[in-house]
Amino acid sequence: MTSATELDLTIPGISCASCAARVERALAPLTGVSDISVNPVTKRAHLRLEGAALPQIDAALSEAGYPPELTTTRLEIEGMSCSSCVGRVERALSARPDVTEAVVNLVTHSASITHAPGVSPEALAETVSAIGYPARPVIADSAPAPHDHGDEARELRRQFLLALLLTLPLFLVEMGSHLVPGLHHWVSGLIGTRALWVAEMVLTAAVLAGPGRRFFTVGLPALLRGAPEMNSLVALGSGAAFLYSAAVTIMPGIVPEGSRFVYFEAAAVIVTLILMGRWLEARAKGQAGEAIRRLIELAPDHATVLRDGEPVEVPVAELARGDLIRLAPGERVAVDGVITEGRGHIDESMLTGEPVPAVKQPGDAVTGGTVNGQAALTYQVTATGGDTALSRIVAMVEAAQATKLPVQALVDRITRVFVPAVMALAALTFLLWLGFGPGLAEAVVAAVAVLIIACPCAMGLAVPVSIMVGTGRGAELGVLFRRGDALQRLAEAETVAFDKTGTLTLGHPQLVDLWVEGIAEDEALRLAAGAETRSEHPLAAAIVRAAQDRGLTPPEAADVTAAAGLGLTARVEDQDLLIGNRAALEGAGLTLKPTLAVRAERAAAEGATPVHLAAGGRHVASFALADPERPEAAGTIRALHDLGLSTTMLSGDMPATAQAVGGRLGIDEVQGGLRPEDKLVAIRAMGERTVFVGDGINDAPALAAAGTGIAIGSGTDIAIESADAVLMSGDPSGVVRAIRLSRAVMRNIRENLFWAFAYNTALIPVAMGVLVPFGGPQLSPMLGAGAMALSSVFVVGNALRLRRAAS
Missing domain, CATH: 3.40.1110.10 (Calcium-transporting ATPase, cytoplasmic domain N)
Incomplete structure (x- = not known):
């Protein structure tokens, strides 16, 4: 029987009793919704859900013209290692009737959940923790900080080195004969084969119970829940190799004589190599978030505030609106504010991309993280913590990094069934080798090789790591992607349409x-x-x-x-x-x-x-x-033409004026005398592969209607809700950088996906032994573990090339 859920929603659009009645009529036909009560005074709706869920409620109310007010919560999640983990967390959160959407990012180890306001972040975290992934809410009003891959990398390095220390004797004894002929037989003759196997079993058990314990504590519970993932494959593969070898060592009589071989070194080497791969991957992911970390580190830890007219150094966290801050020459601005005393230059290049320092005088705004020139200034605090422009920039980039591109949907559909399919293939491989192969030992080895080679880490990382590096690079270039999927749409654009005033021109006569x-x-x-x-x-x-x-x-x-x-x-x-x-x-x-x-x-x-x-x-x-053209406008149009894009100008100015400006800049098509609604019609007529570039205020309808809307603003005016991307400076050439970057990101994603899919498609059959009947090689579990680890490192390393893109 389905349990009932009580739901309270705030609906801002309700203004009278008639609105409340319309809301009730919109909800009444929904199956599984009962006890509907709408209060026009408090603008709240109470309902009982039995089988229904919030996405249905949201869709019905939005269609009726009364969308509910929903809340977004971010969680930090531990223990995710592949796309199967991501899918499981998303399904667990989406299964809650009070959640409309859950987007999980493997690279940032975070989840963004849209839900009913009455749901506590702690309850959402418990939902994730209950399926084996410890989670905790991110404090909303604090300045954002990226996931620290540094601690993760250090811990994985420690575990890898310990596993390597324990595995090295095994590897040298079993595989050293390839370098020193007779080494294995010499050691066996010295201490005896049984004693050698026992020593190897002890060392392997130490590897699996110590550094390799993480695979079993996460993978086996997931397997028992019927939701196997990458850790399950490693646990099954290394565990099967160890248990089979232990049986041969302790109870050799239960194994046919022709199959009495041990594979302790395979179990230990598998764990060691995968730990090495995860360590290198964590290091690389830390470099992927370097751009955002540098932005966050722009803000200083302390500032000199005037208390009763006297300068006092205090932590930035203790600053409040209205405080007066002394800014020494060369010092970084602590938080956003307005100059009250002094005149000088401030370098805003890290936030706006503008290389020339901006002149500041009393009344001018300053942004946290920027660098003062040679003048002594005083400014009054206007925003702190998560409200500062720097924090909003970081939050915007992190939101874009959490977005799933349309191309990710294909990856999700494949990886959702990938691990169960691999387990089925491993079982089939075992049975085929048992029936047609030399013996039990070879069947176990082949099945273990299939389990190990097929870990879908690279597939899970292929898209999000490229988005992470690409959006971080965009922030360095002064291009903020408010939505990650804008990267894909921008790369597919065919036409770029510009507003004239304030976009291609300076905006004042x-x-x-x-x-x-x-x-x-x-x-x-x-x-x-x-x-x-x-x-x-x-x-x-x-x-x-x-x-x-x-x-x-x-x-x-x-x-x-x-x-x-x-x-x-x-x-x-x-x-x-x-x-x-x-x-x-x-x-x-x-x-x-x-x-x-x-x-x-x-x-x-x-x-x-x-x-x-x-x-x-x-x-x-x-x-x-x-209204003079911006100095960079003509070069921007030429660069867009070089990229194979057509250009259009949509202006509310007189047609003659618009034509004159468009002619000087070399724009392909010019339309003048347009009202905002006319621009909207023109944009819709151009189709989905149109980019519209405007100032984000008068052009909001056109920005929202375009395939991709790019708002041109200043470094402190970035929260333009209708745009998909924001250029922090007023330079229209940022559009060219954005398009070049988006194309580079999509090219990088295609490379990553090709590698991930081609790798699995090619090597799984080899691991199953399809080449053996034709005299080909049988892929060993150790080589499979090494190849699997290196595939993830390759994908992340390839994405890191984007740190130099569009320069």
Whole structure:
């Protein structure tokens, strides 16, 4: 009988009794759901589940337009060694009726679980621990830290060396005859064959009970639960070789005389080689997480905080919002904050990828982990712990590393049945060799070889380790993947569409040209700036900035009157000024100077906005204002074309302006005059293999609709929910780096999968002995253990090449 589960959900979309009724109607038809009670005041729904599960509830409520508020918990998990372990943990968590999704990552030894808010993290950890994998919740509000493979590698190294010390005498005695003929017979003659076997049995038992105990304590319980995994294969293989040899040693009469051989060295060498492989694998996985670890280590441990006006050094963990921090020259910024005193440069390259230090002055934001230049600064803390930009970056990258790519689904389906299939093949091999082979001993050896050679470690590591290294490399390059599956979609992209303003351009107008007649340039600019200081229009701000850049001081203006869509009038230094477009001057009965008008019209045709200045009733100057292209924009478009991608620009600006910008940059297709909903339609028409690059605010619908959305932002504005990836700097060339990196990651994954599948496909039949009838070799369990261990090391080592990708 199915046990009942009481479930409480918060549904934010409920705003009245009618909403509550709709929620109840959406839940009522579901089988296994009863006692439905929805409170419109608390916006909570209570229900009883008997056979139903949260994914059904979530789907029904989302379809009705009232998605529930769910919680995500991360667990750290010990003991996972292969993809079979991952599948078992995911199935155990997903079997809970209050869990919607569980994603487990073998490389980071973690799980991300989406579940009902009422479920405690401890309960989820107990579910995992109950199936043999000790788990504990990750504290949500602390700064994230990657799984420490260093401790794991050190422990595995210690166990490997101990196993090697115990195994070496066995190996030398049994296999040394290949190097020193007669060595085995000499030792047997010296102490006797039975005594030699007993000594070998004792040494092998020490290996299996000591360093090799981990395989039995995890593998045998999993086998008894009917869920065998890699440790089960090692335990069965090495255990079978040991028990058979022990029987020959202790009770030789129960074994046919022709099969009285011992394989103690095989059992010991199997464990030793696999421990070596796991040690090397743990070392390599530690290097795979190096990029994230370097990011985390950017933040210092201590900071100098002002307490009652006096500087006091305190641990960063004790800082609170509002604290004032002293920042010495060359010191790292401890946490996020805002400059309150001083002016200087801060190197933000590790977070944004920008090599040029940023100028900071009072009011400017600073980010934890960045490096101060030569100035002494003071800043006020605005975020600590898990709320800092650095912590959010690390959390975002770790979330991407935990995501499963679509290609992983194939691997999961295969590995789910792989271990039971291998055990069946081992049993078949034993029976075939027993029936058609020389004897019992050879049958045992062949079956053990099949069990050992087929461990699916490499298959389980093939995808996640590449994602881990690739997303870490992306963080170093200033490219944050919010979702790991964006790596696969980005690699398959055919078209890249850009927003114009703020993406390919700087996002604010600047004075790009100035023509005068009957007045000096600086005088025209000074007068115009005097009038425009009273205006909030972006074009006015551009004129004021241009005057300030030339060191001009704008005079005071009086009687300022603005006319929407035209311009403004003002009195400056006893002169009547009119600043505006052509229509403004003509409406005032003024005649435009032909030379100035022609130049202004030519600038307008190239995408600039002309603004005219009349002083004392005479047209004396024309300004060309434009939003300049980013310096890297043209190079970005060329690089995308070199990658075989087509480019499109979708802009809300006037079609003529958009066409002018697109023409200068070399963009294939330009669409101007688009509203946000028009961009959405255009993106959907382009298909799934389209990348859209925007500023992540006005372009949110298009970013969400595109096959892959890439948001361009600053290093402190990275939490753009609608995008799949975020460029931490404003440089659009990050798109090229992201695409090159994604292609490199997918190529690396294909290489890993080919190696893992080809290795097992080729060597399992060899281990079964298919080549023996044709005079070919029989694969020994020792060689199988070595090959299995090295396959995992190869996969991880191949993924580590991504640390230099897209550079």
